[in-house]
Amino acid sequence: MAEASVQQSGKLKVFLGYAPGVGKTYKMLDEAQHLKQQGHDVVVGYFESHGRQDTIALIEGLEVIPRKRVEYRGHSFDEMDTDAILARRPEICAVDEFAHTNVPGSPRAKRWEDVMVLIEAGINVLTTMNIQHLESLNDQMREITGIQVRETIPDWVVKQADDVVLIDLPPRALLNRLRRGVVYGTEKAERAMENFFKEQTLAALRELALRQTAHEVDVRQDDGLSSTLRAGPAAARAGPAPAAPEQRERILIHVTESPATAGLIRRGRRVADYLKADCFAVCVLPAGDSMALSTAASEAIEQHLDFARKLHIETRVLEGQDAAKALVDFARRNGVTQIFLARPLKRSIPLLWPKPTAMKIVDLAKDMQVTVVAEHRHTPAPA
């Protein structure tokens, strides 16, 4: 966000939608046209028309930076030409599909990384994304839509945006557009409506997008604040504000080799963001004996720690014979207020099965809060 030290960097504005076809690209280009009319130097860095006529009409009169052709395994792909945009140095650049993954061999893996480069160079960027691309909602998205979204954007990247604007459209209106063939061709639309574009799915996504935008607005209010206490809408609802600011929460996420860990990390990150809490991810390896862990297990742990770092979570590796004790001791030493755990597996015969580590942690951590996170059909951490 606008800090003195990054005074040079460009601003980022995200047009957020809840599904393809709500009009994000249209809105972005419409704004680009307006800005151009006002005399700003605007270019289009990348846009995807999806053959939508009203969108194509809006590109008229805007300078489009030609895409770069990238060859990969005998196929050619068109990617945004970040270097060409940097050389052109516009004041404002419109970049469609913020969540896009570049073809292997591109200078950067993700389009959002290209956008960060443009911003650092002082170029203001307008961009588009859908709610299902937000990393911390990945598990919920799969439950709602039945689709595993692979192109995700870490939440902290979206937090860099100076503004997030919601492009809203009631689901029925979107479905009408789909039926009229505005969004996709009509055959593809038929298939889409049977799957992703069910009215209840769209309504749920829309609600999440509305809530996420409200959260983004909320976060930006607080960021703009000095140390003075603010009585915001939430406080107004809850009555008089407490006299003293609440102690800052410190959340510790217990990383293991379990496939539930990726979902746990996402949820922990999300709760930490909402509570404005610090967030760590910690795993406990068996002390001394490096052979005690299978290769698969240590690879899974490494992948989870790496995933946590990608979400800007500080990671630690501890050693100890008793994982529960090592974790709780660490938490106590570091002023952790809340430990996040995955739900343990069901013990079919409680007396015979060993007590799960999660329950041991609950018993040991009597002086702090422990959150056992709801189980999801496990979604892996993106590689």
Add this chain to the structure above:
Amino acid sequence: MPALTHRRPSPEELLRQIEAEDHYRQRGKLKVFLGYASGVGKTFRMLNEGRRRKMRGEDVVIAMIQPSASAEDRELLEGLEEIPPSTRLGAPAIDVPAVLRRHPGVCLVDGLAYENPPGSKHPQRWQDVEELLDDGISVITSINLQFVKERQQEVEAIRGRSVKESVPEAFLRTADEIEIVDAPPEYCVTRAAAGVEGEAADPVQLGRQLSELREIALVLAAEVVDQQLELYLRRRGIEQVYGTHERILVCVTPRSNASLMIRRGRRQADRFHGDLHVVYVQQDGLSPADQKVLADNMVCAREASAHVEILQGEDPIDAILQFAARLGITQIFVGHSQQSGWLSRWRPNPLERLIMGAEGMDVRIFPHDESRHG
């Protein structure tokens, strides 16, 4: 984070739905454009929608347009039929009899919150709209957040001034579609500077105020969408809760550190723009001291604007889990008792049983120790 959990409507609820269903089918469709301030472009969007529907062959008329509509808005009026408002004592009102006679498919009504001049059939414009809807005419309208009755206190606290007119939120919730007109506050600040908002204010302060209003409007729209989603699912007999809306359930006992749990629950609910519920499970043989503690806890819960409920049940864990599933709870807060209280008095490992049984819900366990308020 919530998985799909189930939520079953009661027979009474089902009956009410069926009755509502019949009424719903005959009624015109209501679409509302909700904005958080003047200048976000509600009127423009409303007129644009009217124009597009007309192009698609629907029978669209304008029943009320604000005299203050911008030139940009006026341009959109071209080619749309207008039923002139009736004027009484110099104030305009929808000419309801004329609209009913004309009986268009769709009718555009700007400024939903306006009051009608004295002596009109209905004191307020939204009641005219209701009459049109009841007659099977669909209505597209626009409203500014500050006129939503239940939100006015909040909005006034932010803006520091009050407005007289209002529309009950319940009426907005009958809308078939609500569409939020979102824009970053700069738009409105610029417009305000140009005199659209009609008030001079420090742009920084105005920006902050607008941002807070924007947040409220987004959450209001989310709540309406949530309710519509639930209705949609029930109409089709789909028993599913998506957990898009965080609902926090704090379970208190005489032993638990209830005030901390309720405070944390309130904060969590506010941060997530969610709901807060506080329950305890009725149990026999409480000492007067325990009863006093529970009573205090309930006062504390009500002060935190929680929905409070006392549950009955042979098995407290089952009672809590059933209640949580019925309400679509996404997070349960419980105290970690060592030896006393229902958590340990019932079968072994009640806490573990709660954790394992809380399908699709996060369970947050609070220490009973008062010395550390994490």
